Amino acid sequence: MREMEDKLNELRVRLVEIDDLESAAGLLEWDQNTYMPPGGARARGRQIATLQRLAHEKLTTVSLGRLLDDLRPYEESLPYDSDEASLIRVTRRDYERAVKVPPSFVAQLSDHLSASYQAWTEARPANDFAGVQPYLEKTLDLSRQLADFFPGYEHIADPLIEYSDYGMTTSTVRATFAELRARLVPIVQAITAQPASDDACLHQAFPEEQQLAFGREVAGHFGYDFQRGRQDETPHPFTTEFSIGDVRITTRVKQNDLGEALFSTMHEAGHAMYEQGISTEFEGTPLAGGTSSGVHESQSRLWENIVGRSRRFWRFSYPWLQAVFPDQLGSVSLDTFYRAINKVERSLIRTDADEVTYNLHVMLRFGLELELLEGNLAVRDLPEAWHEWFKADLGIAPPDDRDGVLQDVHWYLGTIGGAFQGYTLGNIMSAQFFDSALEVHPEILGEIEAGEFGTLHGWLVENVYRHGRKYTPSELVERVTGGPLSVEPYIRYLRAKYGELYAL
Helix, strand or coil, X not given: CHHHHHHHHHHHHHHHHHHHHHHHHHHHHHHHHHCCCHHHHHHHHHHHHHHHHHHHHHHCCHHHHHHHHHHHHHHHHXXXXXXXXXXXXXXXXXXXXXXXXXXXHHHHHHHHHHHHHHHHHHHHHHCCHHHHHHHHHHHHHHHHHHHHCCCCCCCCCHHHHHHHCCCCCHHHHHHHHHHHHHHHHHHHHHHHCCCCCCCHHXXXXXXXXXXXXXXXXXXHHHCCCHHHCCEEECCCCCEEEEECCEEEEEECCECCEHHHHHHHHHHHHHHHHHHHCCCHHHXXXXXXXXXXXXHHHHHHHHHHHHHCCCHHHHHXXXXXHHHHCHHHHCCCCHHHHHHHHCCCCCCCCHHHCCHHHHHHHHHHHHHHHHHHHHCCCCHHHHHHHHHHHHHXXXXXXXXXXXXXXXXXXXXXXXXXXXXXXXXXXXXXXXXXXXXXXXXXXXXXXXXXXXXXXXXXXHHHHHHCHHHCCCCCHHHHHHHHHCCCXXXXXXXXXXXXXXXXXXXX
């Protein structure tokens, strides 16, 4: 037993070194996305690639593989859900996946994606898809190469999906999406057949600093700890973590759109609260992270939408917001404001989309990814395909590539495949988790109306956040909700909320 404990300590030491390298790379990426001057892009790509290559090399050493083999009997002697067994199990899963990918490829992919991101930051404002087309073609080629390191999958997208949502496959995502679409489209059609709500109250002159200050106050009330985080501005909002004690959020502000910064701040705070809530015992190990993109997204969408766009939340918070913007909102009723922030319409931009139509945006992107990976769609034809698919699914078409194929950063900062399914999986999970919280604590609804979030936040910390990657997504959903992933609570939530708003 003493020998096994020594080996486990050796494993922890090795893992902390790997985490330090990955965190340093993450810090450079955060700087690139926030404050780095454009002229630093080429060198920054090299620097990040070097750190990621070193981390990958340390993770894939033969000696680490032997150490994990030596620890297998110890792991099997422990309860499955013990911290020690979970650490060995999750590390082995990461190791077995990582050893299939050469370190040189990791560096090549990292360096390319850094350059691709920089090209996108210039191409989108200029509406210049041609400027990023060569980068995207190379990204597609590298994405296929990455998938090819994992033979035996049914679909080329499967290993890419598994990077983000372990245990999910192309077929399971397709089945879930098909069920959701069948239930969702009639709701979309019923609502969009009616006149849209008036949201003019959101599109006035709202000073930037006051928007940011209000958003920070809301995030703090939710439970985001600014002693272990900060907020900055960026072209595309994101959350990043360098340790459990340093989890940062970003947002973007539009002076004529109150919802842009406010709801992206709620969204990113949800991601960050998940990371801040992980057990400190997991610091520096593979357990110290969200278990999947879907579970992660469930938390951002829960706080942004189920809480942040609820009538209960605004009964408490709206007088506070009116006090910040008396000239803009002083004469606007709560009901008008509530309808404005929950306006349903066929829109062009995913991140601005309402709860009802949002998943159609995700499904479109997921479908296009599969077409690209399968070789049925060439990158040069992607803008036209985007235009046609968008019109078919949402009944409108983007006027240009800036608000079409260039709008999301994901394909220009990451691989093609595995990037988008987590958004819709997260929406589904958010309703399941919230229903489970209410079963134990029905008082949560009244507390939200009183501006109190401690019970909900505490329940999420105890049941979701603290476990980090200890459980797979399916294990966590089963453990928290008592059943498998189900679209029913999410559809029930949408019908109740929007049925009231639109008299369905």
